[in-house]
Amino acid sequence: MKILVIGNGGREHALAWKLRQSPHADRIFCAPGNAGTSQIAENVPIRASDLPGLVGFAKQNRVDLTVVGPDDPLAAGIIDLFAAEKLRAFGPDKSAARIESSKIFAKELMRARKIPTAEARTFSNSKEALRYCEQVKFPVVIKADGLALGKGVIIARDSATAKATIDEMMNQHRFGDAGRRIVIEEFLHGTECSMHALLDGKHYVLLESARDHKRAWDGDQGPNTGGMGSFSPANNWNSKLQSLFDSEIMEPLLHGLLQECVTFRGLLYPGLIITRDGPRVLEFNCRFGDPETQALLPRMKSDLLPLLEATIDGTIERCAIEWDARTAVTVVLASAGYPGKYETEKSISGLDEAAKLDDVQIFHAGTKRDGDEVKTAGGRVLAVTALGLTLEAARARAYQAVSRIDFENRHYRRDIALNAVAANVTELL
Ligand SMILES: Nc1ncnc2c1ncn2[C@@H]1O[C@H](COP(=O)(O)OP(=O)(O)O)[C@@H](O)[C@H]1O
Ligand SMILES: [Mg+2]
Structure with missing residues (x-):
């Protein structure tokens, strides 16, 4: 099989590395890839945002399967474009990708299906949002509706910060269109966990649990990043949480999507916060996590390729994934x-x-x-x-x-997975 992996991050290197081990994989292309992918695959100089370029490449080279790494091309409808050309591609179509690309869409779905999440209000008018801040209990979490490279979420501890954030997002358009509408939600106390599911429209199989570290500096200080490290399995996950996750989150979500006539085929990963009252959904992501994937795939013993194919074909129910216990x-x-x-x-x-x-x-x-x-x-x-x-x-x-490994002024956290040793560390505040 000829496979095309779209993206150029650590997640995409991990996906290409894992697919390389499949006996069914012949040629693997990465667009645009990086120095790491060039050692195990053929890099193609097409950016992940160049949707027509990617479709053209897949057609010309008779690519059998395209795997989309990042969220932006999914939100822009790359799967729909591939489908129109009868090209096989892994990932949700544009309407299903809204579960990540619009936090308001996700919030409304959760509210309708009673999926446990933070209490929230949505605003499209900055005056109303500012007025709401007069009466709310702090801290609150303010989120831009759209995709903002993991930077569109601000935890406001007081009214001055909240007002400045609302002004930046809604009036000064710091995140462009993504901040035209915002969500203001209750701050939840607990520890975070990422659960990845391969969802074929009707059924899903879960990957192992993972946790990531979002803050830039040790001790969970500093600004949010795309992720500074991860580990798997998560230390705050157990079978009781998993059954709550299945019954209170995944099952109602599947019903909700069905009712909205949305068929989600791809990787769905709810970002969770484990509170004293059980798991709560912070957001839904519609693609593999980065850097969770880099911790998960080295533990996956099964061939990834048939799993991706089963997700596309609607046969994931018949699949089980084997894991390295380490x-x-x-x-x-x-x-x-x-x-x-x-x-x-x-x-x-x-x-x-x-x-x-x-x-x-x-x-x-x-x-x-x-x-x-x-x-x-x-x-x-x-x-x-x-x-x-x-x-x-x-x-x-x-x-x-x-x-x-060395390079000038490199920066990394010294405490990845360290707080996992101490139980019940509150990550924020
Ligand atoms: N309601 C909340 N309570 C506490 N922390 C939150 C809440 N919502 C988001 N966060 C924190 O902000 C981070 C980013 O929020 P998230 O909704 O995952 O958006 P994105 O990943 O798109 O930036 C989360 O990983 C979590 O640390
Ligand atoms: Mg997130």
Whole structure:
């Protein structure tokens, strides 16, 4: 089979790496890919936002399966374009992708189906939103409706911050159209967990649990990022939560989608917060998480390719996924300045030395090849994953690998999966 993976992050390197191991995979293309994907696949210089370019490439090269990594092309309707050309592609169509691309759509669906989530109000008028702030109990969480690269969510501890945020989003258009409408919701206390499901329209199979670390600095300080590290399995997940998750979240969601005549085929991952009263949905994502994927796929023993195909074909019910019982820890190495303006073009050393360690996998994100060298080319540069019999062993191995890799002013968190050892750490506040 010829496979095309769309995207250029650590998630896409992990997907291409896992698909490479399938006996059914012949050629794998990555558009546009990075220095890591170029070692296991053929990079194609087409950006993930160039939808006609991607369709044209898939047609011309008779690609059998396209796997879409990031959310933006899904929200823009790439699956619909591929379907119109009778090309097979993994991911939800435009109407199903709204579950991520519109937080208001997701919120309304949850409200209608009584899916446990934060109490929320939506606003399309800044004056009304500002007035609402006079009476609300702080902290509150303010969210831009649309996609904002993980930066459209602000936790406001007081009325001044809330008002400034509303003004920035709605009047000054900091997130463009994404902030035209906003959600103001109750702040929930608890720990977060990412549950990934392969959903074929009617049925789903769950992947193992994972947790990510969103804040830029140690101790969960600093601004939100795309994710600074992850680990799997999550330490705050158990079978009781899983049965609540199935009955209170996934089943009503499937009914809700059915009623809206939306068929979701792809990877659905609800971002959850585990409160004292059970799991609550923070948001729905319609694609693999980054960096959760870099921790999950090294633990997946089953071939990923037939699972993706079964999701498209509506036969996921017949599939079971086999997992490595070990723990995976993923540490992200980022460029100085990330998630703000960051430096690039720094030479990276030690990649081969780090890769020699047992049970270590290095996934590239913002990297590019420059002659014999690999250089930085993005905010998040590498995701270093290690497997271990215990969480502590996986952590130690991951940081051992990290210590062998260097580039100027690299930045990473020293406490990935560390708070997992201490139970019930409240991540925010
Ligand atoms: N209601 C809430 N209570 C507490 N924290 C929240 C709440 N909503 C969001 N957050 C925090 O903000 C982060 C980002 O919010 P999320 O809804 O996942 O949006 P996005 O991933 O699109 O930025 C979450 O991972 C969580 O840490
Ligand atoms: Mg999120």
